[in-house]
Amino acid sequence: MSTIHIRNVEIVTLDDEGTIYHDADLVIRDGRIEHIGVAPPDLQADEVVDGRGRVAMPGLVNSHCHSPMTFERGWAEDLPFDRWLNEKIWVAESALTPDDVYWGAALAACEMIRSGTVAFNDHYFYMDRVAEVVRESGMKAALTWCVFGIGQEAEVGPGLEGTVEWIKETHNSADGRIRTFLGPHSPYICPPEFLERVVGIAHDLGLGIHLHLAESEGQVQQSLERYGLRPVQHVDSLGVFDVPGGCVAAHCLAIDEKDTAILAEKGVHVPHCPITYMKLAMPFPPLKDRLEAGVNVCLGTDGPGSNADMDLFATIRQTALIHKYQLRDPAAIPGDLALRMATRNSARALGFEEMGVLAVGRPADLILVNLDAPHMRPVHSLIANLVHCAKGGDVTDVMVDGRWLMRNRELKTLDEERILREAERHALAMVSRGMKQMREYRA
Ligand SMILES: [Zn+2]
Structure with missing residues (x-):
């Protein structure tokens, strides 16, 4: 695994205190969060990500x-x-x-x-x-x-x-x-x-x-x-x-x-x-x-x-x-x-007890959400914008256990083009096969 340094990012931790960091660092090493807030000055990261205009939050x-x-x-x-x-x-x-x-x-x-x-x-x-x-x-x-x-x-x-x-x-x-x-x-x-x-x-x-x-x-x-x-x-x-x-x-x-x-x-x-x-x-x-x-x-x-x-x-x-x-x-x-x-x-x-909060030592299961969109500005409150303005399509990056599943809106692990094609074909075939009622709901 490797070290990833996300710089200049807004961070909504959803920890007990509701801590929010502005223009901060998030360092991920070997799938877990190593630093939140300020990265060590001598940090040698394998990958540096520009987090400007993004908010990081738990996936x-x-x-x-x-x-x-x-x-x-x-x-x-x-x-x-x-x-x-x-x-x-x-x-x-x-x-x-x-x-x-x-x-x-x-x-x-x-x-x-x-x-x-x-x-x-x-x-x-x-x-x-x-x-x-x-x-x-x-x-x-x-x-x-x-x-x-x-x-x-x-x-x-x-x-x-x-x-x-x-x-x-x-x-x-x-x-x-x-x-x-x-x-x-x-x-x-x-x-x-x-x-x-x-x-x-x-x-x-x-x-x-x-x-x-x-x-x-x-x-x-x-x-x-x-x-x-x-x-x-x-x-x-x-x-x-x-x-x-x-x-x-x-x-x-x-x-x-x-x-x-x-x-x-x-x-x-x-x-x-x-x-x-x-x-x-x-x-x-x-x-x-x-x-x-x-x-x-x-x-x-x-x-x-x-x-x-x-x-x-x-x-x-x-x-x-x-x-x-x-x-x-x-x-x-x-x-x-x-x-x-x-x-x-x-x-x-x-049963994933460690998930759902951004904190040192927790698994890096996180997303970056785009703030540079008309419906996300201005940012008086990151929380209010995430609850009431954000849409799924505003998510730019997704990470699980420190591995990118999506980077800059591009899926990294799945062949989306093939999946769209095969899913359409299978769904249409399914509803054209002989179908029967298998059980009955009555209440
Ligand atoms: Zn259900």
């Missing part, structure tokens, strides 16, 4: 997505959640091949790197193929192979036992860049006995669980009828929150005070994906209660089939806006909070 982390669903971007529009799943998404996925997943995830990786995302928590099928993309791209990821537990004909891939074999080979691979979770889809699909089996495996292998939870009032009613418990309390009673690798419970939209207290007490990580909720017209609660209760709220895009894109800067801005508006309180989600949710909080959810 963004997508805490919940379905990256190969780039193939379903624009494929299921203007539908409510049940019809979106039953008539479009779960139908298209019946024709899905492992190659489709590879190219869909590769397309997503290009998009994520271009918009400043360095790590993602993926929940989908054929994760062995997404792992290839992670290895090749240089990104970090927590990969979750989704399983349903209602019969092999409803699974996409080898089912629970097969995914466990894959997890054993894959967890903490690629120099620690790839982590894994067990991935039961949700308590509204997966039977309780199946969830208990997953919990047992999590304990045996020291893993976490990543699932969807409490997305609607309909799901709450259904859970009360079936089990006499609300979804959060139902999965808690099965031990889902007590697994050694922690639980990532996406969404948690329909929850009450007792649910919130459980999520906080059990240290559950809750990805919040507001663009999906708005696009599918799902109701969602204010974040204030769960933030005040100490729940680790993190940000995600969800899949491109529901969000449409994977630009976390859009999610950061929408998170601040929608909650200010919803509470009629401009101080809701203040300052750098939305940035922290998309960096430190999300990284914690993935």
